[in-house]
Amino acid sequence: MKIAILGGTGSLGKGLASRWIKAGHVVIIGSRDVSKAQETAVHLGLDSSAGMLNIDAANSCEIACLTVPFTHQESTLLSIEDGLANKIMIDASVPLMPPKVMRVQLPKIGSAALNAQAILGENTTVVSAFQNISAELLQTDTDIDCDVLVAGDLIDARNTVIKLAADAGLTGWHAGPLCNSVAAEALTSILIAINKKHSLAHSGIKITGH
Numbered sequence: 001m002k003i004a005i006l007g008g009t010g011s012l013g014k015g016l017a018s019r020w021i022k023a024g025h026v027v028i029i030g031s032r033d034v035s036k037a038q039e040t041a042v043h044l045g046l047d048s049s050a051g052m053l054n055i056d057a058a059n060s061c062e063i064a065c066l067t068v069p070f071t072h073q074e075s076t077l078l079s080i081e082d083g084l085a086n087k088i089m090i091d092a093s094v095p096l097m098p099p100k101v102m103r104v105q106l107p108k109i110g111s112a113a114l115n116a117q118a119i120l121g122e123n124t125t126v127v128s129a130f131q132n133i134s135a136e137l138l139q140t141d142t143d144i145d146c147d148v149l150v151a152g153d154l155i156d157a158r159n160t161v162i163k164l165a166a167d168a169g170l171t172g173w174h175a176g177p178l179c180n181s182v183a184a185e186a187l188t189s190i191l192i193a194i195n196k197k198h199s200l201a202h203s204g205i206k207i208t209g210h
């Protein structure tokens with residue numbers, strides 16, 4: 001697939017990009033600064049032309065993934081919303097409110113994913129995923145022993161993102177409608193607290209069952 005990573009110059013964006021490039025996808029790195037995007041593209045082994053402004057990346061892709069800090073989610077989406085019409089937009093945003101990142105603090109609308117859907121409107125299908133995966137681990141070749149909760153209102157769109165999680169070496173699970181993203185977003189603060197109190201580097205979640 002042709003995947004645009006919006007804010008792809010950051011930690012999570014580079015991690016997902018590196019995995020999807022290895023899986024054979026066409027990856028576009030989006031940024032507010034074209035030279036920064038091109039530099040990241042080259043760093044990831046791509047041609048510099050794979051680095052673009054976020055708006056051009058959104059216009060060029062089949063599917064997009066937003067990887068900017070939650071405080072910049074709205075301004076970023078408002079600047080590119082037309083390019084995302086009739087596409088899936090994966091939202092990995094966690095609404096952390098520094099400095100109290102170990103405390104679950106959610107936006108009034110309920111979650112970052114619901115906020116994205118409200119901004120983009122019904123022409124774009126928002127699917128939430130990857131909130132509980134370490135960007136640092138994604139940037140390595142290591143096997144990541146952590147699952148991905150995939151929430152979205154359309155089952156076909158969730159299936160697409162579960163397949164992309166598999167392509168990144170992760171097991172994705174149907175986590176129900178987009179409003180359920182609140183659970184994955186809240187879990188991140190809990191995982192940060194577990195990392196701190198139990199001296200772990202990259203705690204994650206794993207679904208079990210028979």
Ligand SMILES: NC(=O)c1ccc[n+]([C@@H]2O[C@H](COP(=O)([O-])OP(=O)(O)OC[C@H]3O[C@@H](n4cnc5c(N)ncnc54)[C@H](OP(=O)(O)O)[C@@H]3O)[C@@H](O)[C@H]2O)c1
Nearest residue numbers: 007009010011012031032067068069070072093094131135
């Ligand atoms: N880091 C993790 O392990 C991890 C794991 C799961 C989920 N997440 C979530 O994924 C998202 C990205 O996390 P991250 O750690 O990758 O973030 P990051 O590295 O701090 O930032 C990602 C990118 O956001 C862009 N950005 C920064 N300030 C901006 C602004 N004012 N307006 C628009 N864009 C701006 C920058 O791209 P340009 O300067 O190139 O435009 C930057 O490279 C967050 O919502 C985070 O909660 C992170």
